[in-house]
């Protein structure tokens with residue numbers, strides 16, 4: 001057994017529907033924009049360029065059932081509901097036709113975003129990390145093995161805040177479907193088992209505030225309930 005000079009960081013994992021075992025999380029890759037209507041609302045021509053990627057740290061995962069602490073440094077924190085893919089196998093230059101064979105399962109997740117900080121960074125050509133990769137910025141539901149839910153390529157993806165629908169689209173609206181996302185990402189990074197991919201959000205992103213109740217889901221896959229907690233220093 002190795003000794004470390006400080007306590008080793010805890011490993012990050014997710015529960016799995018129908019199993020007592022957990023899924024170890026290695027990296028969280030995210031697709032920048034993958035639904036035409038959201039690209040348009042962000043002022044971008046959706047077909048003008050290939051998909052782009054960014055990352056969140058693995059320990060940005062917020063476990064199912066935990067409340068979301070409203071993060072510091074922002075007055076405009078947005079929800080983005082996304083189909084989440086968990087890889088059971090890795091690889092480089094994975095052919096599109098073989099890509100789904102690398103998937104362990106799926107779930108629904110939120111790419112929580114400090115929109116004010118993200119847009120300020122975008123305007124200055126700076127990295128997005130402070131807008132996207134903050135603590136607890138990846139609330140996820142339990143993973144559903146593909147053996148249970150199949151490989152979803154259609155079905156409603158939706159998000160409600162306090163019972164009002166904010167986001168609603170169909171997985172058929174993905175510009176780059178899951179197999180292409182895996183294939184393109186594997187041309188840039190060697191993917192590994194335990195990697196998670198958040199595949200982008202449809203239109204309707206918007207702010208949450210402390211006390212909000214968020215419900216999100218992907219029909220036939222999973223649902224997620226999230227309470228927005230107080231800002232740091234609130235009691």
Ligand code: MN
Nearest residue numbers: 080111200201
């Ligand atoms: Mn996103």
